[in-house]
């Protein structure tokens with residue numbers, strides 16, 4: 001890899017000298033690019049955004065004072081420099097290059113050279129780009145007279161980065177020194193932020209941009225950088241940063257680019273094109289916006305327009321892989337991975353050095369389940385840029401994944417940590433199999449195989465595998481169409497997830513994504529998955545949470561076309577959850593009203609390229625207005641129980657406080673529950689009566705509370721308190737019923753499962769006991785007591801084959817009693833008359849422990865049996 005200057009040491013020595021220089025101090029103002037510049041009228045015009053007039057004004061100045069060119073006057077140089085900047089903004093790149101060539105010929109300062117380098121690159125003039133990069137790198141001229149020292153240093157940093165210099169070293173040396181020596185110089189922090197951003201280190205980028213904003217609260221590039229960081233990392237604070245930027249500069253290209261991306265995320269290509277149009281009018285060669293325009297036409301399925309833009313762009317710059325890479329990235333965000341991968345392949349054909357395209361390509365391949373090919377591409381991307389955080393994380397993850405077990409059972413390929421396989425791999429596959437048979441028929445689809453399912457015992461690994469970034473604890477599973485990734489319960493807080501509901505939900509995504517060729521909007525996919533989860537068990541899916549009430553009161557009920565916004569532009573984490581809830585309710589309404597076949601028909605239309613909302617309307621032969629009207633009526637009925645909850649505060653201040661709370665990931669509902677309402681009153685009275693052991697009163701109030709708002713499932717939920725009440729009161733039958741009701745309503749109440757199993761065992765209700773224990777194993781597949789309960793229940797039911805499977809799982813978990821279990825296994829084999837295997841296992845046992853009497857006895861019985869058979 002090429003290094004800046006001849007060797008790292010030279011570079012550092014030189015750099016230390018520069019820092020001393022800074023220490024002495026040079027007179028410069030924080031925001032001024034040049035060391036000093038005479039006031040020019042065109043600058044004001046330029047600042048107001050009228051580039052055309054500003055350019056005309058400079059041209060006139062140059063014409064009027066030809067003598068300044070001859071003597072290479074300082075003022076003339078600044079005109080050329082400014083003119084080049086204006087020409088770049090207007091897409092007159094060749095003219096800008098000519099001016100910059102003239103300027104750098106006279107004054108080869110890094111800040112000028114950097115601009116020339118970037119202009120050549122922009123124009124696709126690769127040879128000149130490389131020559132100038134080399135010239136800038138080799139230059140020993142340090143008499144800088146035009147730009148401030150800081151500006152030139154930052155330019156050197158960028159040149160070093162183009163040369164592949166280690167960004168960590170650049171940050172800790174050059175940028176840190178600029179920031180420390182010039183703490184009032186915002187561009188220093190911005191440059192450090194930009195570098196971190198480009199390497200995918202978003203936390204770090206955020207810190208630097210914030211520091212820049214501490215120096216200058218309205219620094220446009222700091223705001224733009226922070227907005228892009230928030231956008232890339234899906235941070236909900238994006239809007240609060242974008243707003244001031246747009247207020248200061250309504251036409252800021254980076255702000256507009258983010259807005260365009262947001263529209264593209266929403267699938268609203270027309271709106272994106274509206275925003276792009278005026279920019280391309282000023283600058284038809286704006287490559288980034290050309291690429292975004294190409295992405296918009298991709299979403300519109302206008303492949304001719306897409307191709308035309310790509311060809312025109314390549315005429316301007318034959319290496320502009322961006323015009324394929326960005327549509328590919330957008331395709332990927334819309335889950336259209338096959339097309340995304342094809343677009344990235346094109347991008348790489350145009351520029352094999354576009355490592356960003358390569359990294360995206362690798363991720364598309366991984367999402368298509370092509371791990372082998374994806375890994376190769378990732379390794380190449382890593383070789384080209386070993387500092388990209390996401391690529392690095394992903395490669396580490398693939399190493400971890402390589403140590404996983406692979407269990408194949410057509411059409412599924414399951415990968416999971418070795419120690420988890422004997423415990424629950426078969427159960428996961430059995431559940432998948434059941435969903436596969438059920439939905440293949442219901443949704444009329446033959447699935448593409450194999451379907452990869454990857455289960456992680458580390459949440460960050462799961463997130464890196466899925467989206468390239470660790471964190472986001474809210475996610476438990478993600479589906480990409482032919483690949484499901486998810487957390488194992490071992491990756492989560494104990495007893496906080498039910499793997500059955502997660503896996504069921506994700507598998508339904510496989511069905512609907514494949515059915516629509518990955519063309520469905522997120523809300524519809526989530527809506528159907530949650531709806532089917534609820535069909536699987538009412539304990540699963542989405543509950544109607546308390547915290548939705550104020551949101552709904554404030555924002556009203558959505559129409560079908562508005563559901564996607566809860567996912568693509570959520571104002572808070574609670575909004576996303578509300579989006580799941582509304583979407584599932586929509587599916588419930590739609591299926592109840594029109595039947596499953598219409599829904600399936602709508603999915604088929606989406607798969608053929610029609611828009612989701614139009615397809616849903618066409619399939620049921622209604623207008624969108626009619627659908628919205630009836631859906632809202634349905635919702636109003638569904639939400640009527642919210643009337644039993646406290647009202648939201650009326651005065652504005654209190655409401656604002658409310659917002660702060662509900663926008664938290666886990667809002668604190670306690671203060672609200674203190675207020676009066678039929679539900680909270682009953683809950684409070686019931687809780688108090690239970691505490692005072694006033695059993696009858698507690699029972700009445702808690703039952704009332706449950707009826708008033710059944711969706712409440714927190715720890716003090718009425719049903720959970722009723723279980724406790726009956727247990728303490730000694731009402732055994734009622735306790736049993738309450739426990740049953742609780743586990744049919746709450747997918748993660750492990751304690752209720754455990755208690756119910758104990759009660760059912762005493763009552764010798766083996767069938768119900770096995771079911772309750774198996775349900776509990778959805779929450780904790782590693783619980784030995786529940787595993788044993790399943791085994792014992794099956795033995796009692798005389799289902800020996802299943803009992804044998806259950807026993808193997810107990811054995812995998814409780815190795816201390818291995819020998820006992822092995823004997824029991826032999827006993828089961830004998831009951832199943834599998835003599836041969838029974839004998840083999842007993843002999844093996846005796847080889848280990850020749851004096852084990854129980855095994856000796858077993859062997860004797862087997863041999864006797866054999867004699868009798870002869």
Ligand SMILES: [Zn+2]
Nearest residue numbers: 505509526529
């Ligand atoms: Zn989902």
